[in-house]
Amino acid sequence: MLVTLGRVVRLTPVSDSVDLRRVLIVLPALNEEHNIDKVIAEVKAALPDVGVLVVDDGSTDQTSLRARESGAQVARLAVNLGVGGAMRTGFRYAVRNGFDVVVQVDSDGQHNPAHVPELLRELEHADLVIGARFAGKGDYKARGPRRWAMKVFAVVLSWISGTKLTDVTSGFKAAGPRAVRLFAAHYPAEYLGDTLESLVMAVRAGLKITQVPVAMRERAGGTPSTSPVKSAVYLLRATLALVLALVRRKPKTGSFEAA
Amino acid sequence: MSAFRLLAIVVAALVLIVVIEMMRRRKLREKYAGMWLFVGIGVVCLGAIPGLPTWLSNLTGIQLAANFLFAAAAFTLLFVVLQLSSEVGHLEEEVRTTVEEIALLRCELEAVRAELDKRVTSAEEQLLQARP
Numbered sequence: 001m002l003v004t005l006g007r008v009v010r011l012t013p014v015s016d017s018v019d020l021r022r023v024l025i026v027l028p029a030l031n032e033e034h035n036i037d038k039v040i041a042e043v044k045a046a047l048p049d050v051g052v053l054v055v056d057d058g059s060t061d062q063t064s065l066r067a068r069e070s071g072a073q074v075a076r077l078a079v080n081l082g083v084g085g086a087m088r089t090g091f092r093y094a095v096r097n098g099f100d101v102v103v104q105v106d107s108d109g110q111h112n113p114a115h116v117p118e119l120l121r122e123l124e125h126a127d128l129v130i131g132a133r134f135a136g137k138g139d140y141k142a143r144g145p146r147r148w149a150m151k152v153f154a155v156v157l158s159w160i161s162g163t164k165l166t167d168v169t170s171g172f173k174a175a176g177p178r179a180v181r182l183f184a185a186h187y188p189a190e191y192l193g194d195t196l197e198s199l200v201m202a203v204r205a206g207l208k209i210t211q212v213p214v215a216m217r218e219r220a221g222g223t224p225s226t227s228p229v230k231s232a233v234y235l236l237r238a239t240l241a242l243v244l245a246l247v248r249r250k251p252k253t254g255s256f257e258a259a
Numbered sequence: 260m261s262a263f264r265l266l267a268i269v270v271a272a273l274v275l276i277v278v279i280e281m282m283r284r285r286k287l288r289e290k291y292a293g294m295w296l297f298v299g300i301g302v303v304c305l306g307a308i309p310g311l312p313t314w315l316s317n318l319t320g321i322q323l324a325a326n327f328l329f330a331a332a333a334f335t336l337l338f339v340v341l342q343l344s345s346e347v348g349h350l351e352e353e354v355r356t357t358v359e360e361i362a363l364l365r366c367e368l369e370a371v372r373a374e375l376d377k378r379v380t381s382a383e384e385q386l387l388q389a390r391p
Contacts (some may be wrong), residue, residue, distance in 0.1 A: 055362070075362040081355055089359045093366065189355055207318065 020049035023120065026090030027054045027072070029107035033042050033061040040070040046113040050180050053093055054107065056088040081170065083194040088187035091175070095184040102183075103174045111172045115214045119174035126243050127179045127207035128199075130165065131172030133212040139212035147233040149238055153196060154240065161203045169195045172214060180206050188245075192238050197245035203249045275299040279384030294342070298335060 001229045007219045023045050030037055036054060043052055054067035067074045075089050087104060092140035094102045099191055103119060115131055122129040171194070175183060182205050188197040202209060278295045281287040303314055304327070315326070316327035 053366075068369075073366055075366040077362045079354075079358055081358060083357050085359060089362050092359065093363055096363070156277050189352075 007199055010045045020047055021051075021097070022100040023047070023049075024051040024090070024094045024097075024102050024106050025113070026087060026102055027052070027067075027118070028057055028086035028090070028104070029054050029059065030057045030080065031059045031061050031063060032107045033059070033063045033066050035109050036063055036107050037066050037070045038244040039105070039109050039113075042074050042109075043105065043116075044071070047116055050103075050116075051097070057081060057083070061191055066180050077235040081185060083192075084187055084189035084198075086187070087194055087227075088183065089127050090122075091180055091184040091187060094180050099175045100180065101174060102180050104171060106171050108155065111197055111217050112217060113214065114173070115172070115212070118212050118214070119172075122210055122212050123174055123176045125208070126142050127176045128202050128209045129176075130211040131174075131176040131178040132165070132167035132170055132211040133214065133216050145228075145235045151236045151241060153238065155195070157199055158234075160200065160246075161209045161225055163208075163210055165167060165199075165209065168199055169212065171195070172216075178205075182207065190241065190244075192241040193245075196242050197248075198236065200242075200245040201250075227258065261332050266305060271299060271302035272366060287324065288324070294339065 016242070025047070027036070027043075030231060032039075037163045040052060040054070043050065052072040054063070054072045054074045056064045056067065056074060056076040058077050064074050064076045073092060073093075077085060077089065090104070091102055094097075101120065103116055105113060105116070111131065119131055153168050154166050158165045169192070179202060181251060182202065183198065186201060188194070189203065190197065199209060261293065264287065271363060275296070282289070282292045312324040312328055316322070316324045318326060321327040334359055
């Protein structure tokens with residue numbers, strides 16, 4: 001394992017040592033025509049050599065066009081598959097085009113690409129690094145049932161992964177070579193599959209997960225839903241998703257090579 | 260023969276005929292057709308053989324033959340719906356994989372097209388330069 005990792009992240013703990021040409025930034029995007037160009041420009045400014053893939057998750061606006069104009073590779077999904085489908089597309093692209101590391105960044109501008117090197121640095125010790133919102137940095141806050149749910153999920157996942165995780169629903173994640181191969185074959189497309197279930201899957205496959213505290217910014221467009229009914233529905237669906245993830249059988253590995 | 264029994268046999272025979280006709284016209288795949296054939300034949304037997312429902316309900320300890328039939332119908336339908344749910348899940352997964360593949364292929368096509376354009380342009384330039 002160290003051999004594969006050593007190819008990507010050489011053993012000095014500075015981000016300059018990461019071969020950025022083998023790093024792919026995946027931006028899952030749904031109707032983000034107003035933000036996508038800014039986010040891509042930011043990524044390119046912070047990390048000049050990385051590959052940038054925008055996965056347009058069935059947008060009805062000009063997202064694909066804007067992304068292409070900004071110089072990113074674009075994979076356009078014909079129908080909306082959700083973040084899970086968009087991310088598996090990203091992982092498959094990475095495997096086929098020789099990228100070792102995939103970093104998921106939201107295309108609404110809430111993740112600062114300047115934090116990516118911090119995530120990459122941690123990949124030296126882990127297969128999956130989460131950019132965590134509640135780990136002391138920044139002032140991101142969730143309220144009510146949503147917040148309790150996030151806390152409970154964090155405790156459960158910390159317990160099964162054996163590492164302290166405080167933000168398991170973060171969409172800011174870096175995946176090392178082993179995680180990229182696993183996720184290219186199996187990345188859940190179901191509700192919250194891209195967060196909770198993918199983490200459970202990674203733990204089951206014996207991958208090491210860790211987290212790095214990051215500050216989140218305000219979303220550039222749209223506001224997160226906060227109505228009590230929506231929070232309650234979120235709580236129930238998320239709990240069901242987590243329970244299902246925990247009782248599901250481990251996927252058979254090695255089927256992607258055949259696909 | 261009571262009117263009810265006649266009705267039962269007619270309905271069951273209709274189900275059988277529709278299933279066979281749909282199979283014949285390739286509108287029903289054999290894995291579902293098998294199930295419906297089984298149901299159709301079962302209903303025909305229950306309607307046509309006078310003592311069968313009563314005998315079966317005695318066998319299972321259900322007092323009324325009608326209740327036995329309702330319970331059997333409910334379980335059969337439950338099984339059918341469960342199977343269809345699972346099939347829909349498979350279909351969703353297949354559609355998902357296909358959509359992802361198309362997206363990746365389109366992405367690759369664009370990259371190839373851009374590269375081709377670049378090479379054609381540079382080849383044309385070279386030709387123009389080579390010519391006096």
